[in-house]
Amino acid sequence: MTRGAFIVIEGLDRSGKSTQAAALLARLHAEGIPAALHKFPDRTTPIGQMIDAYLRSEAELDDRAVHLLFSANRWELAAQLNATLAAGTTVLCDRYAFSGAVFSTSKGLPAAWCRAPDAGLPAPDLTLFLDIAPEHARARGGYGAERYENEAMQARVRELFARMGESGDAGMWVTVDAGQAQDAVARDVWTAFEPFARGVEGKVGQLWPNTVQG
Numbered sequence: 001m002t003r004g005a006f007i008v009i010e011g012l013d014r015s016g017k018s019t020q021a022a023a024l025l026a027r028l029h030a031e032g033i034p035a036a037l038h039k040f041p042d043r044t045t046p047i048g049q050m051i052d053a054y055l056r057s058e059a060e061l062d063d064r065a066v067h068l069l070f071s072a073n074r075w076e077l078a079a080q081l082n083a084t085l086a087a088g089t090t091v092l093c094d095r096y097a098f099s100g101a102v103f104s105t106s107k108g109l110p111a112a113w114c115r116a117p118d119a120g121l122p123a124p125d126l127t128l129f130l131d132i133a134p135e136h137a138r139a140r141g142g143y144g145a146e147r148y149e150n151e152a153m154q155a156r157v158r159e160l161f162a163r164m165g166e167s168g169d170a171g172m173w174v175t176v177d178a179g180q181a182q183d184a185v186a187r188d189v190w191t192a193f194e195p196f197a198r199g200v201e202g203k204v205g206q207l208w209p210n211t212v213q214g
């Protein structure tokens with residue numbers, strides 16, 4: 001049976017993830033393809049509100065504690081996400097577990113430990129990595145005042161995202177030059193997405209199945 005495609009959009013701060021996610025959603029709807037958009041962190045849930053307070057430096061949390069909250073924020077949506085895909089709706093996610101692993105690893109936590117809580121989540125069929133140099137991203141109106149919004153952190157994160165894509169265990173990973181004009185980025189995003197426009201055969205995969213054995 002054909003199900004919806006699960007598409008993740010990742011990238012640095014200001015790389016244009018939300019812009020491209022909204023544009024892709026609009027195009028899917030215009031083409032008559034049922035589609036839904038989720039954003040992580042989802043700051044609307046009780047867990048998301050704790051993450052929001054942390055990111056805005058209104059709360060202090062241990063690095064491991066906030067990492068687990070980011071993961072729990074995905075797990076609380078996992079069943080709904082699977083149901084939506086099974087119903088034939090394509091799901092777009094603005095950030096996902098790759099952000100979780102990469103941001104916490106760049107803070108010094110062990111990579112394997114960072115992956116473990118997200119192992120078993122629905123695995124994307126395609127991840128679009130919007131790649132941009134941090135200095136180029138900063139020129140888009142400057143970084144905000146949230147944690148991680150500084151060039152040194154973004155440079156480490158960019159390197160770790162690139163390694164994640166090359167590792168081969170992130171599934172299908174397409175790097176898009178996000179430094180181009182919005183329309184050019186949208187064209188590249190559509191080219192990568194198009195093979196999934198008619199949906200996907202077979203069950204949704206599991207993320208990082210070999211990370212936690214048992």
Ligand code: Z5A
Pocket residue numbers: 011012013014015016017018019020040041055070071094095096097099100101103104140141147148149178179180181182183185
């Ligand atoms: N985080 C984590 O640590 N662990 C996790 O598990 C998860 C996340 C899921 C908040 O994320 C932080 O949480 C984030 C990672 C961490 N920290 N950092 N960095 P967020 O998703 O809430 O915030 P963000 O995505 O990083 O920021 P953003 O500003 O929403 O970025 P964006 O969505 O990529 O960009 P945008 O809003 O689409 O565009 C930014 C501006 O650029 C805007 O004015 C656009 O009009 C403009 N723009 C967009 N595209 C272009 C082009 N092509 N040319 C010129 N200008 C453009």
Ligand code: MG
Pocket residue numbers: 017018019094
């Ligand atoms: Mg955004």
